Amino acid sequence: MKVPRQTEPEFWNVERIEHIRHLARYGKPLWVWDRAKQTSNRILDRIRFRAELEDPGLNPSPNPSADTSTSMAYDRIQMTTPLYLGDMSFGALSGIPNIALARTADITGIVTGTGEGGLHPEVRKCRRITVQWASARFGVDIDVLNTGLGIVIKIGQGAKPGIGGHLPGVKVTKPISETRRIPVGLDAISPAPHHDIYSIEDLGQRIAALKEATGKPVFVKVGVTNYIAYIATGVARMGADGIIMDGQGAGTGAAPAVVRDNIGLPIEIAVSVVDQALRREGLRDGFTVVAAGRVSSAEDTVKLIALGADVVSLGTAALIAMGCVMVHKCHLGFCPTLLTNKIEENPAKILSLETSTRWTVNMVYGWTEEMKNILDAIGVSSVRELVSRRDLLLGLNVGADELRLMGVRGA
């Protein structure tokens, strides 16, 4: 099916959507070098692998040899490929997508974050999930904390750093009201800060308490803001097992537009700056850096890892695999593709769990195949060896100050 025409500027344009749909449908690569990057203007789009400039027309091989396996949290969580499916809550998504994402992680050997707002009973059965401990503590109890592979303390998200979660009243239906224990029909606005985390020391105490209670790895999710390097080193110093950094342009189910459009830095700057800062402080080994925000292709993934990330988080891309057409209507509760529509007791239409799971699983496979092709092309045999290989990159039309900060050479 062709995607309808988009009339306003959009990062997730038709080229990107069709590429992800190809992966979701066939589970096979479409290209080696991301051709959609020509259509947008991120810094990441203007940073290229030297290998691409030498052979821009390279076609994907059916048997790429590179090893994409990696691990998180000081080797405690093994992964087949460095993908994390972003923390999207039950309530923001309409239930079936939550289950599909969680099952995808179990099937493919990656990790899925479950977001704020409690666990769907079917999601709880999945093993490779992380559970979220967010500012409103919706749906959190000790059983939930003990459910997954790890716990995510959500401080902020890329679409609205400094602002709490927001589930519009129209989407707070009876099932959601029961999971979150809140009244039907009222906006569920989580507090902006955690009222027991006002400093890095407070965070350290909460990390210790969660580890004491569950013995699980603890990750801290933050939006990328101006002081990201200090935040990341503080998070690492306080004993977290990893940081999930969500950059400018990341998706959300609902956020005030003025906040979404004016707060937050691009992830490509943050990843590099944070990686360098952690190394300077001797905190990098084993600590996991997860990069999120506008990760649209295998090439984005590989570049972010070369800039200093260990794992990359996909949110919007996973939704597109399940059919999202980017109409930006998640907050209204009538998603035309049934991904973010409000959860009713007797829904008239419902997404097929089997199909959505198959599509996201295929996307992960196809994405991984494209990553392996890129790794072969740049001559790196494994994802683990790729981390911080900024020397493989070249900046085209990127300012000298930005390149110096990111540790990337200009063309």
Add this chain to the structure above:
Amino acid sequence: MTAAWWTPRRIKHLQQMAGAAGREPGEPPIASMGSTGPPHVEQPYFTRDRLVCDGAQVTRPSIDPYREPVETHIYLFRGRVRLSMPVVVKLSPEAGPAFFRAAVKACYCMNVLADVGKNLPDGLEKYGEGLLADAGLRGRAHFAAHVAALGEAAEVVRISASEQFQGLEDVLKQGVWGVYVDEDLGGGAELEVAVSLLDRMLRRRGLRNDVSVIAGGPTVRGSDDIYKLVALGADAVAVSKAVEIAVGLPGARAGEEVFRERVENLLLGFQRELKLLAGAAGVSSFFNSLVGSRELMRAVELDRAVRSKLGVKQAGV
């Protein structure tokens, strides 16, 4: 013909807040999925489109404006005027008499200044304390004048948006209460550059605490522009075209009461959005913590020369 920076996204946003469109007047519009804004998706029209505001993360708490106070009020003219938010509405008679009268009343109710320039229709004198007018008008308005025509009555001097401030030094010696960077007077510099340079010049001379800075004009598109200009050194920001667009002009055939309600909704929406932005950065008071606080912003892919004029650091530093 509206200028290119009035994108459909901007127009819809303002009209929703004013209540000329949508069903939630006075509320900050909610959006979903990733941003489509500048600089990397929508093209940046102004330098300030490359400035990003801060969000407090773990190292300090953000403030939740739904539950905690964020004070948006500011003082002008050595404490003589207190505004509920750093906003001045600049009115033009071309927008029609009904809108003009409505806006003056709405500004009075919402406790922001209305800049009426040379025009003060009959019956509006009683709103004088909430007016900024060119010197010579009757009533108790605060008077503004151009540098060249500064009379005894003028409290505020209007200047163009430029990088040089010729003639201003003599005026400052006369003890004016405020300087008003008015884009409608031309000048050739971007508003943000002019504001930042003016603020720093006044600070260098030790005059900043005695002289208020107002700045604005037709390129101010919403509360994000207001916030950024305040952080660059303005005490209050003048909004003109944005208000007309928000209420549905040109073309809206509404009466004075409807216009008045829309302007009030818009101002309330601005205030709520300003609280969200400040709260996200952990700022609890505009006047005490935001005015001139460039450290709260970073520049994304902005030339070093411009960065140094603004006094804003590069993103990632």
